[in-house]
Amino acid sequence: MEKVRVxxxxxxxxxxxxxxxxxxxxxYLFAKKHKGDFLLRIEDTDxxxxxxxxxxxxxxxxxxxxxxxxxGVTKDGDYGPYRQSERKELYKQYAMSLITxxxxxxxxxxxxxxxxxxxxxxxxxSSNQQYGIQNRMEMKNSLSLSGExxxxxxxxxxxxxxxxxxxxNETIVVNDLIRxxxxxxxxLLDDKVLFKSDGMPTYxxxxxxxxxxxxxxxxxxGEEWLPSLPLHKLLYQYFGWEESMPQFAHLPLLLKxxxxxxxxxxxxxxxxxPVFPLQWKDPKTxxxxxxxxxxxYFNDAFINMMALLGWNPGTEQEIFNMEELIExxxxxxxxxxxxxxxxxxxxxxxxxxxxxxxNDELTRLYQEVLKTKNLDFSDEFVSNVVSLIKxxxxxxxxxxxxxxxxxxxxxxxxxxxxxxxxxxxxxxxMKKLNCVLKNIEPFSSENTEKVVKEWMKESNLGxxxxxxxxxxxxxxxGKGPHIFDIAGxxxxxxxxxxxxxxxxxxxx
Numbered sequence: 001m002e003k004v005r006v007x008x009x010x011x012x013x014x015x016x017x018x019x020x021x022x023x024x025x026x027x028y029l030f031a032k033k034h035k036g037d038f039l040l041r042i043e044d045t046d047x048x049x050x051x052x053x054x055x056x057x058x059x060x061x062x063x064x065x066x067x068x069x070x071x072g073v074t075k076d077g078d079y080g081p082y083r084q085s086e087r088k089e090l091y092k093q094y095a096m097s098l099i100t101x102x103x104x105x106x107x108x109x110x111x112x113x114x115x116x117x118x119x120x121x122x123x124x125x126s127s128n129q130q131y132g133i134q135n136r137m138e139m140k141n142s143l144s145l146s147g148e149x150x151x152x153x154x155x156x157x158x159x160x161x162x163x164x165x166x167x168x169n170e171t172i173v174v175n176d177l178i179r180x181x182x183x184x185x186x187x188l189l190d191d192k193v194l195f196k197s198d199g200m201p202t203y204x205x206x207x208x209x210x211x212x213x214x215x216x217x218x219x220x221x222g223e224e225w226l227p228s229l230p231l232h233k234l235l236y237q238y239f240g241w242e243e244s245m246p247q248f249a250h251l252p253l254l255l256k257x258x259x260x261x262x263x264x265x266x267x268x269x270x271x272x273x274p275v276f277p278l279q280w281k282d283p284k285t286x287x288x289x290x291x292x293x294x295x296x297y298f299n300d301a302f303i304n305m306m307a308l309l310g311w312n313p314g315t316e317q318e319i320f321n322m323e324e325l326i327e328x329x330x331x332x333x334x335x336x337x338x339x340x341x342x343x344x345x346x347x348x349x350x351x352x353x354x355x356x357x358x359n360d361e362l363t364r365l366y367q368e369v370l371k372t373k374n375l376d377f378s379d380e381f382v383s384n385v386v387s388l389i390k391x392x393x394x395x396x397x398x399x400x401x402x403x404x405x406x407x408x409x410x411x412x413x414x415x416x417x418x419x420x421x422x423x424x425x426x427x428x429x430m431k432k433l434n435c436v437l438k439n440i441e442p443f444s445s446e447n448t449e450k451v452v453k454e455w456m457k458e459s460n461l462g463x464x465x466x467x468x469x470x471x472x473x474x475x476x477x478g479k480g481p482h483i484f485d486i487a488g489x490x491x492x493x494x495x496x497x498x499x500x501x502x503x504x505x506x507x508x
Contacts, residue, residue, distance in 0.1 A: 004036025005217045007072075008062075009043045009207060012054035015280035015289065016061045018341075019222060019254040019263065022306045026251060027220045028067045029307070029329040036217070040072030041210060042083045045200045052283045061277040064299050066322060079214040084206050091201035094209050094239070095162045095194050099142070103238040104194060106160045107131075107141040108153055130190030132166055162195035164204075164231065164238075172230040177218075177249035178334050184230035192231055204228060208235045211246055220249045220331065223338075249331050252310045253338040263341050265289060273343035277302065296395030297346070301353035305346050310339035319352055351394045359383045365396045373400075375407050384489055388481040402480070406490060409498050410476025417478050418506055421468040427503045429466055430473065432459070434496050437487075443495075445488035452484075473502035 008024040010016060031038040040062065042055055059074055071077030081087055098104035109117075114131060117139065121129040128134060136143055141163070142150045154160065170186040194205040201209075211219060229248060236245040254263045257271060268275035268290070279291035292302050304320055312335065313320075313328045320328065354362070363383040370377065389402040436455045440448050456466055471483050474495065480486055487495045 002217055003215075004031055004034040005039065005215055006031045006036065006220060007039040007041050007211070007214065007216050008067075009041040009210075010058050011043045011046060011049070011203075012051060012058065013046065013049040014051050014054055015276045015278070016058050017263075017265075018275055018277060018292075018306065021061065021065060021277050022254065022309055023220065023222055023251060024062060024067055025065070025303060025306055026311070026329075026331070026334070029326055030218065030220060030331055031070075032326045033329050037070040038067070039077070039079075039214065039216075040069040040074065040082065041214070042073050043203060043207065044083060044085045045088075045203060045206050047085075047198065047200065057278065057280060064293055065277060065303055066299055084201075084210065087206075087210070088200055090213075091206055091209055092195060092199075095201065095205060098164070098194070098238055099162065101238070102165070104162050104164050105136075105142040105191075106150060106154065107139065107163045107191075107193075108145075108158055108160050109140050110159075113140065128188060131163070132190040133168055133187055136163075136165075136191060159197040161193045161197055163191040163193055164234065166191050166234070172233055174229050174233045174248060176226075176229075177247055177331050178252075179226075179250060179336055182226070182229065186230070186234075189230060204231055204235070208232055208239070212236075212239070212241050212244065215244075216246050218249065218331075219246045220251065223250045223253050226250045249334070252335055254309060255338040255340045257341055257343060259338070259340045262338075271343055273346065292346075296397040297350050298353045298357075301350045302346075304353070305349040309341065310334055319349075347394045354390060354393060354395070357390075359386050359390075362386045362390060362396065362399075366399050369396065369400055370407065373407075377407060381406075381489070388485055388489070405475045405480060406486065409494070409501065410474075412476055413472055413502065413506055414477040417468065417472055421464070421472065422506055423465075426465075426469045427507055429461065430469055430499050430503050433466060433470065434499050437492060437496055437499075440492070443488065443492040445482070445484040448487055449484040469502075470499070472506075473499045 006027040008020075008027050010020055010024075028038045030036075040059070042058070044050055044055070055073070062069065069075055071079070072082045095104060099106065109131075117131065117135060118129040121135070126134075131139065138144065143165070145153075166186050166189050168187065172184045172186055173181060174184075175181050192204055193202050195201050210216075229250070232248075233245070236242050255261065256263050256267045263275060265275050274290040274292050274295050276289055276291045277293065279294040280289045281287070282289075293299070300321065303322065304318075304325070307320065307325050307329075308318065311329070312333055314333060315328075317328075360379075360383065363379050363386055366382055366386060367379070370382065385403050385406045386399070389399060392402050393399055433452070433455075436452060437443075437448070440451050452466075455461075456463075467483065468478070471478060471480070474480075474483065474486050474490070490498075
């Protein structure tokens with residue numbers, strides 16, 4: 001088998017959508033499974049849609065995802081340059097070779113003339129309003145004009161494009177690794193533009209030439225490119241490259257959470273979840289779109305979640321590290337049907353990964369949060385807090401909401417709890433509790449729980465008479481880990497001080 005070489009070839013027209021991340025991931029997994037190369041090529045032939053900073057964003061996103069490139073815009077190889085704008089002189093010679101062989105032609109039609117053609121066909125009731133087999137001889141091109149006229153137009157500097165000449169009455173057949181055999185009728189296809197009037201190739205020409213010259217063995221891309229497959233197959237045929245044509249695999253669409261239509265940024269904005277791997281700031285509007293990294297997702301959890309969108313390992317296993325994904329990945333186990341994105345499942349994956357992180361790892365991350373709040377606590381203390389709360393959290397950013405009371409005494413108390421649970425005799429019970437706490441040694445969670453419960457039993461006090469008010473005093477609300485674990489960690493002095501404060505403030 002020839003060496004596997006795959007490419008991820010995004011356009012720098014904005015931030016990388018998670019659908020693009022999945023395409024990059026499946027290319028990466030396929031390459032690594034077969035000991036092959038993963039290339040990053042930037043397809044910046046559309047200068048009008050180019051967005052400043054988008055290429056850098058793509059590179060940073062792949063790096064965060066752990067998708068290391070073997071060759072491409074950030075790592076030189078033998079087949080560069082890897083940015084299409086730096087290869088533009090190359091494409092014209094290939095377009096001209098197709099003209100010489102009668103497989104493409106010059107077209108001089110203005111946008112207005114093409115609009116008129118479409119309106120005319122529409123008025124005639126034609127279902128096919130494309131520029132192609134049915135009407136190309138009626139348009140202004142080198143097929144309908146004399147050679148002398150064509151040269152005259154080119155010589156005078158008139159704008160032109162180069163279009164492919166679709167064959168008549170031909171069925172184009174391609175085998176897709178995911179969808180099997182797919183067939184297209186050439187008569188229904190348009191004569192796509194290969195080379196634009198601005199001197200740049202279109203995606204169709206550039207990607208075929210580049211894939212051939214870069215020895216790409218497999219093209220794994222999104223389903224939206226399936227309609228372009230017959231054109232691409234035809235270009236390989238026209239150039240005489242059929243024997244080295246890569247194998248194609250078209251991935252299923254990433255669908256909205258309700259399964260109706262392609263997942264978009266609007267869906268993320270509406271549902272409160274990111275659709276980009278990293279935060280993106282629009283250079284024109286200044287608008288900021290959320291990213292998975294900044295939303296507190298671990299990159300390995302994000303990648304694990306992305307891998308299972310459209311690919312099924314055939315087992316019950318859901319948690320995979322990168323090595324396991326590479327080992328298990330099989331392109332033929334990618335489904336044809338669209339993959340529904342589930343933001344709740346994304347949270348679930350992050351929760352699972354958070355539980356596997358060591359307390360030391362999580363402490364380092366949480367200390368960064370605490371620094372922003374100007375709080376300085378020892379790693380040992382923070383690690384103990386983390387061990388008590390991590391099971392309740394989906395993200396490190398949840399830690400503060402789950403544990404702020406370990407670091408800062410409450411200044412407010414849940415009004416509903418106070419009304420329902422803070423009775424007339426509660427202050428007296430709390431004062432007696434403090435007397436008991438003062439004499440406890442050692443003030444550990446276990447020992448404190450044992451002594452307090454013995455006192456309650458001897459005093460004939462029920463749990464509801466003491467424990468809810470105790471929690472309200474330390475936490476300010478009815479949440480948090482085991483109350484004696486909280487007391488043991490913040491210490492005797494702080495526990496007693498908080499109870500005194502609660503009695504004073506709530507009884508005002």
